[in-house]
Amino acid sequence: MTSLSEKEKMLQGMEYFPSDKALFADRESAKALCHEFNLFDITDRKGSRALIKRLVGTYAGAWIEPPFYCDYGYNIKLGKNFYANHGLVILDGAQVSFGDDVMIAPGVLISTATHPLDPIKRTKGLETANPITVGNKVWIGMGAKILDGVTIGDNAVIAAGAVVNKDVAANTVVAGVPASVIKTIDSTHKKSD
Known part of the structure; x- marks a missing residue:
């Protein structure tokens, strides 16, 4: 029986060592592309989009305002008409999938990573x-x-400053720490709130 690589463990949701050489190299590669993107001439939209395409796993037409940071990039799936404002951070040890027409405001953190509650495992560096x-x-x-x-x-709204630690139902607005439903969205409503 062959043992799994740390990357295979990571992608299967198992405990893994992020300090693994191959994973470290993947993160360094993503950091280099993020750095290049963040310093790129913002007026060159075509060139910026080409960098995003190189960085993420799936690209269906998106715009990300710099600065942007991620761990690996290859676990990020962007739907059509995706827009992210300045300062988006995605820690993508597992897949992060976005549907179509997603809008992200400045300073958002999206993290697939977590650490063990067991202090011995945690101090060994497992996640x-x-x-x-x-x-x-x-x-x-x-x-x-x-x-x-x-x-x-679909159609959910995450309020500014919310910490989302559980699933959010479609057509709802959540707010707070931890986030909870504060409103249901009536999709037939014609006027903007």
Whole structure:
């Protein structure tokens, strides 16, 4: 029986050592591309988009305002018409999937990574990564934090500063720490709130 690589463990949601040489090299490669993107001439949209395409796993037409940071990039799936404002950080040890027409405000953190509660495992450097799924037409407000394992349903709104540590139903607005539902969205409503 062959043992799994640390990358295979990471991608399967098992405990893994992020200090592994191959994972470290993957992160360094992503950091170099992020650095290049963050310093790129912002007026060269075509060139900027080409860098985003090189960095992320799936690109269906997106715009990300610099600065942008991620761990690996290859676990990020961007839907059509994706937009992220300045300062987006995605810690993508597991897959992070965005549907179409997603809008992200400045200063948002999305993290698939978590650490063991057991202090012995934690001090050894182990971590796990759990996927995050963001549906279609989701708006994530300024400074929000989306934690590992969360699914956000279509049309949901995450209020500024919210910490999302559990699934968010479609057509709801969540706010607070931890985030909870404060409103249901009536999709037939014609006027903007």
